[in-house]
Amino acid sequence: MRSRVLGSVLFGLGILALVFAGGLAFVVAPAAARLPYDMERTQSVAEAPNAQFLQITNGVAKVDTGTLRSTVTVQPDAKTTADLEGDLDGSALVWLVGQEVVRTDTNEVVSAYSTSYAVDRQTAAARDWNGQWLDTGSNRQSVKYTGHMxxxxxxxxxxxxxxxxxxxxxAQPARFVKTEEVGGLETYQFVQEITNGRQDLPKDRLDAILGQLMPGATSGSVAYANTRTVWVEPTTGQYIRVQEKQSKTLVGNTGQSVTLLDALFTYTDDTVAKSADAASANRQKLLLVGVWGPLALALLALLLIIAGAILVTRRAAPTTAPRHAHPRHAADEDETAPIR
Structure with missing residues (x-):
């Protein structure tokens, strides 16, 4: 009787463990694979040694050579996120992003921008939102973001x-190239190649550059090319390393051309190490709730169910003593009994 009660308890615990395994796999894990509302501010630094770049100081334009440092800061905008409505409410975050490029020898700012956009909490792709904007330092303009950044x-x-x-x-496609270990993690490498691109500058800025760098030209455009390579940790989707080979060329209607930018930006070793550490920690959390936790609970459930089933179905042991096949005579039972 006791074995049957114990077996029933073990069987019930096994079913409960199986339910918890399913809850981890199908409820907790999908919820964990979403950008949190309280995500921490991140910062990435890339440097471009021996770069050619346009430097405008006090209205004077000049092409210089030196090392550039680019710092990109990404942080959540909690207040604006809380005001999101419709299908964005609960499924998107608003990010504030800023970039500043300085020359390392003088710390002078070469270029800067700030922007705000809504990002999907699961796919990390830009969402359609009428509040997004981009400020390149001269003016704030509306912009329609798509894809990933x-x-x-x-x-x-x-x-x-x-x-x-x-x-x-x-947005333009970045194709998968190969897997590669970076910072102790297996990453997926993607390459985006932008050729024959064109950067639109405000007319007053373009005219000022033309007048100083290309006398005689009355109009022109900026040709842009970029080979962008990103190394991504696949479980988290986090960037571990980024490299960009950028070039910008001013082309005038006179046929002249002037290089405005020729630089190879690459994440610093410190940024790669910090990115890898953060991705590794987040990866372990996701694997714990999405893979190892459910597997361990499922195995425990199987053992409990089997043990419970064995105890419930086991036959009870006999409780009566066996009879002798040949009962002895009374005289044989007591050899000292008197003879009558």
């Missing part, structure tokens, strides 16, 4: 993803 989806796959380029203001 600073993160790939949770569970990144070996396929192409669109990455938005701020200079041409549109």
């Amino acid at each position: 600073y993160k790939f989806p949770f569970g990144t796959e070996k396929k192409s993803y669109d990455i938005f380029d701020r200079d041409i203001l549109k």
